[in-house]
Amino acid sequence: MTTGTLTVRAGRRSLDIHRPDKVLFPSEGDGGGYRKGDLVAYYRAVAPFMLPHLRGRPLMLERHPDGIDGPRFMQKNVPEHYPDWIKRVEVSKEGGTVTHLVCDDVATLVLLADQACITPHRWLSRSGQPHRPDRLVFDLDPSAGDDFAAVREAALLLGELLDELRLRSAPMTTGSRGLHLVVPLDGHQDFDEVRGFAKDVADHLAEAHPDRLTTAARKKDRGERLYLDVQRNGYAQTAVAPFAVRAKPGAPVAVPISWDQLDDPDLDARRWTIADAVEQARTDPWAGLMGRGRALGPAARRLDGLRTRRPTHPKIDQDD
Incomplete structure (x- = not known):
């Protein structure tokens, strides 16, 4: 009926x-x-x-x-x-x-x-300042099939690099094939500056791990390497909203997760559905994070400094 x-x-x-x-x-x-x-x-x-x-x-x-x-x-x-x-x-x-x-x-x-x-x-921006995003998104999808282990590995490497740049970041399952890594910003830079910075970060990480990661825009140039996609960081581009349902069999949901949950070997992009995503939401895995965006200037200068040496990506206290 x-x-x-x-x-x-x-x-x-x-x-x-x-x-x-x-x-x-x-x-x-x-x-x-x-x-x-x-x-x-x-x-x-x-x-x-x-x-x-x-x-x-x-x-x-x-x-x-x-x-x-x-x-x-x-x-x-x-x-x-x-x-x-x-x-x-x-x-x-x-x-x-x-x-x-x-x-x-x-x-x-x-x-x-x-x-x-x-x-x-x-x-990634608000209606009051549509040209100035307060979110930066790295989109991580497997190169082929459902190799979520490669997505998890890329997210951890990227998160460690962002820690070194002293930028907070948070992972989210997309409900489709991979993960988004979301970085809260203070909204002072325009889209060109944000996307340029994201590309520099992705290029730096891909150069450090050329056998596993790539920023090649053409699929034929990627091989089996995971693509670090920063193209969503443009004016009028969009990203799936946290807790949004995806149009996939079983009604999977794009769900914010904690870094600890990323270590779960059973995790995949469609781990949660409309049947249990609210339970995950109640754990508040991004507690206090999205309201504390930072400027990209200091992070860009730190990234410039890293280019002169081999990246080691040590963990840094995010409250520094």
Whole structure:
């Protein structure tokens, strides 16, 4: 049955969920599929942990109205029929402007789930300063297959280097194939400066481990080496939001983790799903980290100093 509506309370609003029994994630083997009502329930439950990572940021919405086996729509502009209480921000793009949705409250998150937005992708800057990111993201995916051991190794090497540069960083499973390493910034540099710094870091690490890591943009030039991808650090680029569900079988979730959890040999990119991601959220693995962004100037100078010697990447107290 995929008809009817379900009224749910979301913050100070009551919203009608249309066709809550519609299957978005088909069953697999003995596992039951997930319906739109399940997606709504998950986003309501995870909202206290997810909203701090969304507030004030333009979003790109990945919608699957007929479930993950149907067509995918990447939505940037806010449709006219969305309610007036939905927050919007107009940002400049090449050739004009785009009006993005901003999700600041649980009601908006629930409405997006009702619209079969399975995955919100966020900007790395906020609407008040769209050209100045306060997040830097390294995207780590295996070169082929599901070699998560190579992803884990690259994340540890990159985290140690960032420690040496005295930049805090935090890992997140993507719910797809790999990890994101997120670095909070103070928002004083523009995207060109941030992406340039990220590329310098990636180049330095790849030069230190040329048999395992690469920054080669062309797949044919990478071989079996893991690609250190910094391309998300550009104006109007997006990254999957923490605690976002992915349009993959089983409804995996992009989940922030601690560095200790990265040592778990059973960890992989799809470790958590909508069935248990809220439990991980309650552990608050990024506690206090994202609100303490640093400037890149001192880190860039430290990186310049490292280029004259072989990197050793010792651990440094992140509170120095």
